[in-house]
Amino acid sequence: MNPDWNGAWREAALPTLADEAWDLIVIGGGISGAGIVREAARRGWRCLLLEQRDFAWGTSSRSSKMVHGGLRYIAKGQWRLTRDSVRERQRLLDEAPGLVEPMSFMMPHYRGGFPGPRVMGGLLAVYDALAGRRNHRFHDAQQLRYMAPGVKEDDLLGGSGFVDALTDDARLVMRVLAEARADGAVVLNGLRVVQLLREGGRVCGVQVEDCEGGAGLQLRCGVLAVATGAWAERLRPPEHPRQLRPLRGSHLLLPGWRLPVAQAFTFLHHGDRRPVFVFPWEGATVVGTTDLDHHDDLDLSASISAEELDYLLAACAQQFPQAGVVAGDVLSTWSGVRPVVGSAAGQQQGKPSNETREHVLWQEPGCVTLAGGKLTTFRPQAIEVLKACAPMLGRTLNDDGAPVFAAVPPLVIPGLSSYQWRRLAGRHGRALPRLAQLLEELGHDTVGATDTLWAELALACDTEMVLHLDDLLLRRTRLGLLLRAGGEAFLPAIRQLCQPRLGWDDARWQQEEQLYRALWQRQHGLP
Structure with missing residues (x-):
């Protein structure tokens, strides 16, 4: 390689x-x-x-970031899909720690609401049986108030907790x-x-x-x-x-301090009884997702509509009424198009x-x-x-169950916390030795308040086929989502580090910045 x-x-x-x-x-x-x-x-x-x-x-790169077994698929009778998903979820947790990480999920229950604690407990028992391990429990209202300050309290019975996983897709x-x-x-x-x-x-x-x-x-x-x-x-x-039915799912990203949650919350939206969620990711808080037919040109990136924005803000107000989240709090948005196989056209x-x-x-x-x-x-x-x-x-092929990921080189990198080492090992795998060299050269500073190191930007420019600025800021790193206005305030420093490594002249860099700003506003800003 x-x-x-x-x-x-x-x-x-x-x-x-x-x-x-x-x-x-x-x-x-x-x-x-x-x-x-x-x-x-x-x-x-x-x-x-x-x-x-x-x-x-x-x-x-625009999914809900969840590596999950699909709890709701059980209710639809999709047993094989759920079974395969929970097994692969565990495989990814075992093979890629730091990249795929367990996350506690909580579904609050309210008097007169559906599903209630018993129905949800039954579903979770099946879910755990398919996974081969028990990962759920019920928390009463007093425990839930302690675990989730600010959660809606009127008629609160408690919450069902279970475990799934999150990733940087x-x-x-x-x-x-x-x-x-x-x-x-x-x-x-x-x-x-x-x-x-x-x-x-x-x-x-x-x-x-x-x-x-x-x-x-x-x-x-x-x-x-x-x-x-x-x-x-x-x-x-x-x-x-x-046969494909493109379905759009849109998300909001809020600063972590604006809606602080220590675990994922999933609940049914009052408007249409669909499951929605709020969860912590990369130091911020994600609110999602919608599920709508996407009729726009697929060659134009999907973006959130005003109706979807209102829908997701209503979800915040429903479950965390004291937070008072408004559109101005949103750091960024993203919308993905799911390639769902539906009924034949017509x-x-x-x-x-x-x-x-x-x-x-x-x-x-x-x-x-x-x-x-x-x-x-x-x-x-x-x-x-x-x-x-x-x-x-003219060949045959079997699933031998071999790992997807090779073992990460055992390195000691001075100056990194155990959390940072795990995160970098998960994201970069075999490239960890090269990253260690860049850390020695560039230091351990992060970009703003994010967990992303400046050395990771350098590594992406050198070794991860960056052809455009949005490749670097939206996919090799997630700085364009996590920083206010797509990282506008950091662009001069990013240019100083990355322009020589990418081999772009001044005219090319200025063009890339203009294209990135327009793209960010269209795809990741507010509607």
Whole structure:
């Protein structure tokens, strides 16, 4: 694995791609595509991943950040999905501490409300049985008031506590891609697949356009895997029925001091009885999520609507009435589009929240498309895709249960707290030795009040294929979400550190800043 995976490496690699005989080309650089290329590379397949924009640019950086088993899926009878999810949740907790971390969840109960403590306790007992461990308990009203000052108290009976997990979704994608690259995969962003190449009724490659330089490439492969999320139908033959139902989920991020919570709260919104949540993340507080049909152009980033803003502020007022949260308190927003497999176009569709989160595979000779699915179950989804691809290459494949992540190098880094070491090891994995060198060079200062170190910015510029400023501030780090106005006040210092490492002249940096400001206001500001 070339440690300097950056724009200069990309420029040198592009002319060589057409000379390779690829076993597998994966289209899509979100968590699904990352999982597929990681599992293929581990098995010695010669594989290439192509991402049109940036890694995790779509849903995989705009999720609700939860690695969960899907408690509500039990009530819908989706037992297999829940079982797979709780198992994969535990696998990720074990393999990637510091990146995937346990989080206590609480559902408050009120007199006359549904579900009550008994119904919720029954659901949680099933949930724990599927996970193979007991992780729930009931807290009476007095305990809950102590645990959650400011929670709505009128008619409070108590709360059901259970355990799930949270992650930094974009960093999870980068960590999985790093494992794939370590096993020989070639991974590139800024490459758009224009069309599939076919010979004799079989997909045999792709026509690609370089979104940075404009050059065209024809790449051939033994089999193609399409993992483009909400865009999965773009490359399907036009005669196939349209089945994806894009659903938008929007979120608010508040300063941690403005709505301080020590655990996640989940409750049913008074407006539509949908589950919503408030939880701590990266020192801030997340409020989410909505669940609406997304009718806008998928090529334009989803953004929160005024109605969604009001809906989420109403959720804050419902559960934490004394806080008085208003729109001016919001640090940032984000909206993701879930690639949900719904009814075929033209058929009657029910409520968005009632759609299944199960995934499906669409197959044609030489090509397998993954549609739908969840972040938590990316690994078994990837195995399922590769099992479908393997016969097209004359191979077989089994799930051997091998770890997704290699062990983190055992390093002692002076000056780091145990919390910081765990966080950095989880986010950077194999790159920890390189980060240790940068910490020695740049020190241990963090950017503002966030947990992000200046050295992490330098590492991303050197080794994480940053092509644009929003790649750096919204996905390699989350500074654009966590700092007021997208980090505007810190841009001069970020420029001083990062511009030389990225090799951008002054005109390029100024252009990137302008594009970033406009993008942030459109995608992450208030409507």
